[in-house]
Amino acid sequence: MGFKEALAKGEFVITAEVGPPKGTDISEMVHHVEALKGKVTALNVTDNQSAVMRISTLAVSKILLDLGVEPIYQMTCRDRNRLGLQSDLLGAAVLGIKNVLALTGDHTTLGDHKSAKPVFDLESVQLLQVIQGLNEGHDMAGNALKGKTDFFAGAIVTPEANPFEPQFAKFEKKIEAGAKFFQTQAVYDIKKFHAFMDRASKYNVPILAGILLLKSAGMARFLNKFVAGISVPDELIQELANSEKPLAKGVEIAGRQIRELRNVCAGVHIMAIGAEDKVPDILAAAGI
Amino acid sequence: MIVAEPKKIEEIKQMTDKFDRILMVGCGTCTTVCLTGGEREVNLMATALRLARKVEGQDVEIGEQTILRQCDFEYIDELKDVHNYQAIVSLACGAGIQGIARKFPEMPVLPGVNTKFIGFNEEFGYYTEQCKACGDCILHLTGGICPIARCAKGLLNGPCGGTNNGKCEIGGDKDCAWTLIYNQLERQGNLKQFKEIIAAKDFAKAGNIRSMDLRKAGD
Numbered sequence: 001m002g003f004k005e006a007l008a009k010g011e012f013v014i015t016a017e018v019g020p021p022k023g024t025d026i027s028e029m030v031h032h033v034e035a036l037k038g039k040v041t042a043l044n045v046t047d048n049q050s051a052v053m054r055i056s057t058l059a060v061s062k063i064l065l066d067l068g069v070e071p072i073y074q075m076t077c078r079d080r081n082r083l084g085l086q087s088d089l090l091g092a093a094v095l096g097i098k099n100v101l102a103l104t105g106d107h108t109t110l111g112d113h114k115s116a117k118p119v120f121d122l123e124s125v126q127l128l129q130v131i132q133g134l135n136e137g138h139d140m141a142g143n144a145l146k147g148k149t150d151f152f153a154g155a156i157v158t159p160e161a162n163p164f165e166p167q168f169a170k171f172e173k174k175i176e177a178g179a180k181f182f183q184t185q186a187v188y189d190i191k192k193f194h195a196f197m198d199r200a201s202k203y204n205v206p207i208l209a210g211i212l213l214l215k216s217a218g219m220a221r222f223l224n225k226f227v228a229g230i231s232v233p234d235e236l237i238q239e240l241a242n243s244e245k246p247l248a249k250g251v252e253i254a255g256r257q258i259r260e261l262r263n264v265c266a267g268v269h270i271m272a273i274g275a276e277d278k279v280p281d282i283l284a285a286a287g288i
Numbered sequence: 289m290i291v292a293e294p295k296k297i298e299e300i301k302q303m304t305d306k307f308d309r310i311l312m313v314g315c316g317t318c319t320t321v322c323l324t325g326g327e328r329e330v331n332l333m334a335t336a337l338r339l340a341r342k343v344e345g346q347d348v349e350i351g352e353q354t355i356l357r358q359c360d361f362e363y364i365d366e367l368k369d370v371h372n373y374q375a376i377v378s379l380a381c382g383a384g385i386q387g388i389a390r391k392f393p394e395m396p397v398l399p400g401v402n403t404k405f406i407g408f409n410e411e412f413g414y415y416t417e418q419c420k421a422c423g424d425c426i427l428h429l430t431g432g433i434c435p436i437a438r439c440a441k442g443l444l445n446g447p448c449g450g451t452n453n454g455k456c457e458i459g460g461d462k463d464c465a466w467t468l469i470y471n472q473l474e475r476q477g478n479l480k481q482f483k484e485i486i487a488a489k490d491f492a493k494a495g496n497i498r499s500m501d502l503r504k505a506g507d
């Protein structure tokens with residue numbers, strides 16, 4: 001069953017992600033994808049993640065299709081203007097890609113080509129509007145398309161953002177602009193996530209909670225210090241620090257979080273960041 | 289005003305290397321106010337260049353003049369004895385430098401500053417960018433705070449996921465413009481405005497080779 005259908009049916013949906021490599025050797029990535037095949041409903045393909053240049057998302061999404069895994073094509077507004085974005089979307093449609101995750105994208109100065117000209121001709125809300133238009137059969141300038149798209153468009157939200165209110169208002173705008181599903185930034189504070197879901201549930205949009213695999217106490221501290229919208233509680237950091245096998249502990253924690261979220265939201269999105277081969281272990285720990 | 293920063297003396301020295309008679313021209317408007325290209329800064333830069341050249345045993349004659357504005361031929365005409373020099377270093381913004389270059393097309397006109405932005409004078413010696421001259425002002429929609437100039441990504445519909453305790457993801461303790469806008473609209477009891485989707489910008493209005501012709505206003 002496809003991603004969209006599984007969400008419509010109300011199944012607890014699992015997605016994970018694959019980061020295209022820098023360079024043409026895709027053997028490790030293919031290995032990861034094959035390890036996840038059948039274990040997850042769909043796989044996000046990141047788009048020059050963290051503004052670091054890698055293989056194009058479109059190419060890797062097509063590789064996933066060929067491997068028999070449904071891709072969620074992540075598209076940021078950082079590297080292409082409205083012509084580039086729309087033309088890639090049409091390209092994705094003819095290649096058989098159904099799901100698009102519309103993102104603004106990390107700033108160029110955070111990546112590995114810091115002198116690049118950041119584009120941001122559009123941003124996430126407007127990109128969602130554009131996808132809606134392509135689905136209706138017209139481009140952004142109002143020109144009719146010869147053959148329309150049929151994308152299932154989604155977006156992201158950060159339930160632990162600080163301040164939270166502007167983030168929530170933007171979440172509402174994304175729904176208005178056509179977001180049909182959401183994947184969230186990593187969730188660690190279950191209480192905050194409940195509070196978010198209490199307000200978000202009235203919109204009836206499926207939300208997949210972000211699960212970020214903690215590999216060590218050091219990584220958790222790094223996230224707290226440098227990544228916006230993530231706050232790993234001290235108890236978890238302590239748990240990792242006290243463990244002799246922090247990675248195994250991280251897998252256990254992720255499994256526990258998924259169990260806690262099972263009846264709270266539509267599914268989970270697992271971000272293993274290079275440890276994709278651990279996703280089956282996380283699911284086993286979650287009892288899935 | 290337009291804010292500029294002085295170029296480093298090494299760069300000035302390098303670009304003026306082959307000239308022995310240089311005219312250094314200050315501008316009495318924006319770059320004077322931002323302490324970069326007024327009479328005083330012309331004198332400082334000329335002195336530094338003379339010293340740098342002296343160290344290498346190369347004499348140089350540097351004339352110093354400052355006019356009220358370099359973006360207007362009316363004032364450029366006040367420059368004196370320009371043809372006694374081999375090159376001009378201008379300490380005006382990019383518009384002023386090009387004004388001088390147009391007036392003296394036979395002479396090399398060199399930039400003494402890097403023009404940075406249209407900014408606000410926060411306090412003595414501290415300026416912040418406020419306007420991108422995008423040609424399509426939306427300050428009425430954003431609580432008088434410009435997201436084109438003050439959000440690192442120029443977003444139009446709220447903060448990105450990188451906002452962190454009201455600060456921007458690019459770091460340097462820069463404020464998140466969309467947090468400021470939210471707070472401002474909340475203060476004004478106008479959060480309804482925040483929730484309105486702002487359409488993609490017409491960047492044709494911000495394009496290159498722009499001009500404005502008031503002579504046609506009567507048509």
